[in-house]
Amino acid sequence: MFFESIATVFAGLAMAGIVMAVNHTIRGRLPKWVMPVAAGGAMLAATIANEYAWYGRTVDSLPEGxxxxxxxxxxxxxxxxxxxxxxxxxxxxxxxxxxxxxxxxxxxxxxxxxxxxxxxxxxxxxxxxxxxxxxxxxxxxxxxxxxxxxxxxxxxxxxxxxxxxxxxxxxxxx
The missing domain is CATH 2.40.128 (Lipocalin)
Structure with missing residues (x-):
């Protein structure tokens, strides 16, 4: 759970960085609300992806028998x-x-x-x-x-x- 929380935070930071780079490239034309909304969306997507991936990861790690x-x-x-x-x-x-x-x-x-x-x-x-x-x-x-x-x-x-x-x-x- 700890590592999933860290991954979620990093997904938000990465998306914020991408939006910042895009905003810099287009010379600040994006509205100010885009960065936090995109970061929040990335964090939500990471959380949902972890929910769906848990079963497969867990089954793959089960020992023989x-x-x-x-x-x-x-x-x-x-x-x-x-x-x-x-x-x-x-x-x-x-x-x-x-x-x-x-x-x-x-x-x-x-x-x-x-x-x-x-x-x-x-x-x-x-x-x-x-x-x-x-x-x-x-x-x-x-x-x-x-x-x-x-x-x-x-x-x-x-x-x-x-x-x-x-x-x-x-x-x-x-």
């Missing part, structure tokens, strides 16, 4: 351009390297998911998935896993096979 399974596009009234071109402000990834199974319960899987947001800290949630029953549940302290892989204390949520998490984890033969 993290797969994007869901995106949330942002449309909001105080940013009217987002109705034409929404931007992704949060998304969910699954850590496929974290997948754990029990030999006696091959259809049950535990996998870590990360919820990443533009202006929020990442949130890690371990999820229990039953590929045979098309159900899933967040792993909590109330859930116990027996030595035989049996699960107790789970509040399963039924999901369609097209659920992004279920389809990503279970399509590998679960």
């Amino acid at each position: 993290l797969t994007v399974i869901m995106e949330s596009e942002n449309r909001v009234a105080y940013r009217p351009w987002t109705y034409v071109a929404p931007f992704v402000d949060r998304f969910v990834v699954v850590d496929t390297f974290s997948e754990r199974t029990h030999p006696d319960q091959p259809n049950l899987r535990v996998v870590d998911t990360l919820f990443l947001g533009r202006w929020s800290a990442p949130n890690k949630v371990s999820v229990l998935i039953d590929c045979a029953a098309n159900t899933r549940a967040p792993l909590s302290d109330a859930i116990t896993i027996g030595d035989d892989g049996s699960i107790r204390g789970v509040d399963w949520v039924s999901v369609d096979i097209t659920d992004p998490l279920l389809s990503n984890i279970c399509r590998k033969g679960g």
Whole structure:
């Protein structure tokens, strides 16, 4: 966030410098309001560009094994351009390297998911998935896993096979 603020300030200064050079070239014929308006417009453009570029930069920097399974596009009234071109402000990834199974319960899987947001800290949630029953549940302290892989204390949520998490984890033969 700090570097984005610095970039925004420099975009404004650069545009002010360009307007000053143009004004000098045409011997001061530009109205005085052009420079601050152009600088403000450049700062606004830099801020909007950073909003749209965040998702791509973040996904490109994800380590191997993290797969994007869901995106949330942002449309909001105080940013009217987002109705034409929404931007992704949060998304969910699954850590496929974290997948754990029990030999006696091959259809049950535990996998870590990360919820990443533009202006929020990442949130890690371990999820229990039953590929045979098309159900899933967040792993909590109330859930116990027996030595035989049996699960107790789970509040399963039924999901369609097209659920992004279920389809990503279970399509590998679960």
